Amino acid sequence: MNIDAFRKIEERAFYALAALLGLVVLIGLGAAHYMETHGHVVTGMTNQIVWGLPHVFAVFMIVAASGVLNVASIGSVFGKPVYKARAPLSALLAIALLAGGLTVLMLDLGRPDRLIVAMTHFNFKSIFALNVILYTGFFAIVAAYIWTMMDRKVKGFSKYAGFSAFIWRLALTTATGSIFGFLVARQAYSSAILAPMFIIMSFSYGLAVFIVVQSFMYAWNGLTLDEAILRRMKNLLATFVGAVFYFTIVYHMTNLYFAKQWDFERFILLDGGIFTTLFWVGQIAIGTLIPLAMLLHPTLGINSKSVLFSALLIILGGFAQLYVIIIGGQAFPLSIFPGMQETSTFFDGAIHHYNPSLPEFLLGLGGIGIALLITTIAVRILHFVPQDDFHHVSKDALTD
Amino acid sequence: MVSLAKLREMLNWQRGAALAALLAVGAFAASSAGAHEGSATGRVTKPVHAEASGDKCVRDTAYMKRHHMDELKHQRNETMRKGIRTTEMSLQGCVNCHADKKTNSVLGKEGFCQSCHAYAAVKLDCFECHASKPKAITALHPMASQGVKAGSEADMAAKMHPGSVEPNTTGGASK
C-alpha cells in the first residue's frame, strides 16, 4: 500500500474514531443532564450508598491520571531514554484522564451548576478543597511540562518541570487516597495506609492504561514495539501489580488483627456477596494473579498481545478494586453502637444494597470517552507517537 | 491571479450566505419573541404582576430593583451563619407581601419574582428550596406545633398550606 492510500484510510479512520468517541461523550453528558433534572433518585445511589458508580469511574481515572505520568517521570527525573521518548504521550494522557475523571465527579454533584462555588469557597481543612487546588495545579504543571518538551527554547526547563510534576503527582494521589483515609466514621477507611496504597495503585493502573494506549497507537500506525522496550515496561508493570498486591495484603492483615474490624473483614472476604466476588475474582484473580503470571511468563511476557491483554485485565481488576473500596466500604453498615445489634427505619445495622443504574454507567463511560477523545485528537495534532532512538534502545537493552 | 469577475462572484456568494444567516437569526429572534406573546415591536413584553398587598416596600422601587439581590444575600448570610432573624430584608417578608392574590405565590407567569426574572433572563434559584408562598397563618396553630398524633399527612398539609385547598398548581416551586 502506498503512503497516500494509507494516509487517506488513516484519516477516515481518525474521523470515525473521533466521531464515535464524541458520541460516547454526548451520551454521557445526556445521562448527566438526566440525573441533574430528575435528581439522584434516578440513580442507584441512596442515602446509604452515597457515592456510586460515577465515583468508581472518576477515582479510577484520577488515580490513573497521576500514575500514567510516571512514564514521563522515569524519563526526565530518572533519565531513562526509553521513557523519555514516551514522556509527551504520558503527560498528555495524564491531562486527558484527569479531565475525564473530574468531569464525571463534577457532573455527579447534586448541584453541578455551582461549580463556581467550589472554585471560590475553600475550606482548607477539607482534603476535597485541597484536591481542587491539586487538580488544577496538576493541569497547569503538566501543561507546562509538555511545553518544555515541545519547545526547544525552553527545553532546558524540562527536567525541572518534570520534577515538579513528579512531586505534585505524589501529593495529588496522597490527597486522593486521603479522601478515604481521613474518614474516621467508616471501618473500610480511616487508615493512613490508603494514601500510599492509592499511590501504588496509580502506578499500576497508570502504566496499564499507558501500555494499552501505546499498543493501540502502534497498531494504528502499523508499527511494532521494540522487544527490549516491551520487556522493560512489562517488568515494571509486574512490579507495580505486585506492590498493589502487597498493600492489599497489609491492609487486610491489619484489619484482621483488630477485633473490632473482624465483622467488616468477614463481609469483604467471606460473605459480602458481590463485593466478596469482586474482591476475589475481580481484584485478586483477574486484576492480580492472572496478569502477574502472564507478565512473568518467559514467552507470554514478551508477546506484545499478551502484555496488552494483561494490561487490560489490570484495568478491569482496578475497577473491581475501587468498586470494593468505595461501594463495599459503604455497604457495610456504620457501627454506631459498637457491640450492639442495631435496627431502625433508616437501615441501621443492615447491609446496604446498591443497584447501579444505566445513567450512572453512561456518565462514567462518557468520562472515559472524554479522556480518549482528548488523547485521540491531541496525539494526531501534536504527533505524540513515541519516537524511539534505537541507538539508545539497544544500549538500554544491554544494561537491562 | 483571480479575475475580478470571479472575485465578485465569490463576494456575492459570501454576501448571500451572510444575508441568509442574518435572516435566519432574525426569524429565530422574532419567533422566540413571539413565544413570549410578543408585542408588535418584536420586543419581550414588560413583566406584568399584581400589586403587593402591603402599602409600601422596605425601600423605594428603584433601589429594590437594583439591590434586592444584594440585600437578600446579605440577609441570607446573617440569618444562616449568625442566626440574626430581623425581618426587614427577609425573603419571607418579600413573599408575604408580593405573593399574587390569585395564585398565592411569587412564581408563575404573573408572579412577582418569576415574571420579572423571566423578562430579565436571570435564573431564579431561591425557590428551589425556599417556599414561594406566604407562611400559612394556621401553621402556628397549637395543634400543628405540638406534633399531635392525630391528623393524617394530608390533613397536616392542608393546615400548613391553606392555599392548597383550592387548586393553584401554577404557582408551584417548579415551572
Place this chain on the structure above:
Amino acid sequence: MSNNVDKTPDSKSHDSSRRQFIGYGAAAMAGLAIAPGITLFDLAHGRAPEEAASSKVRWGMLIDSGKCATGCNDCVSACGKENGFSGSRETDSQWIRKVEIKDLRNGQSHSLPMMCQHCEHPPCVDVCPTGASFKRADGIVLVDRHICIGCRYCMMACPYKARSFVHEELQDQNPDVPRGKGCVEACTLCVHRVDRGGQPACADACSAAGHNAILFGDLNDPNSEISKRVATLATTQVRGDLGLNVGVRYQGI
C-alpha cells in the same frame, strides 16, 4: 418529670406573638408557672432578632432511653411535619430516626431517637470542601444550602449517618425550613424555633406524648436542667471514642 415544658407551651401562639412564645419557653426553662399572656424576656433563651447566636450558649439535648418507648415514633413524625418530609425509602431524607439497639452479650435492649449529634468537632464540617457545613456559635451544626454543591462527602464522614441528600425536586416547603434537590441536609435542632425561644419539635412531641425522654437546653448554663442532669447522671456520648464532644447526650444505654 416536669423538667421540660409546661403542658400548654404555645396555646396562644396562634396570634403569632413571638414574644409570648419566648415567654413560655423561658418560663418553662426556669421552672416557673406563668399565667398566659405575660411576656418574659429570658437572657439565655430569647435572643432579640437582631442579636447573633452566641458561643456563651451551647444547645444540646439529653435523651433518656429509659423513658423512650419502643414503638413510639412521635418525635420522628413531629420532625417530618415541622421540617416537611416523610417517607422511608432509601432515597428519602430522615433527620431523626428511632433506633432499637440490643446488647448481644446480655440481651438488654433500648429504644432511642438518633439524629445529628451537633458535635463540637464535627467531621462533616472538617471535610466539607466549600464550608457549607458549619457550626454556629451556639453549637448547632447546619448546612448552608446556598453554597452546598451536593458532593456528599459529609455523609461519608458522619459517624451517625445523620445526614440525608435530597434526591428529587421538592414542593411546598415550610417557609421556615428551606429544603431542595441536590443538597445535603440534617437535623437543624429546629434552629428556626430555637432562635425564637422555642425548642425542637421532637422534644415538644415527646413531652406531648407524655414520655419526656428528650430534654433540650443550654449545656453551657450551669443552672439549666440539662447541665444539672449531665453533671449528676451517668450520660453517654455515642461513639464517644471519636472524641467529637457531641451536643446530644444519652442516658440509660
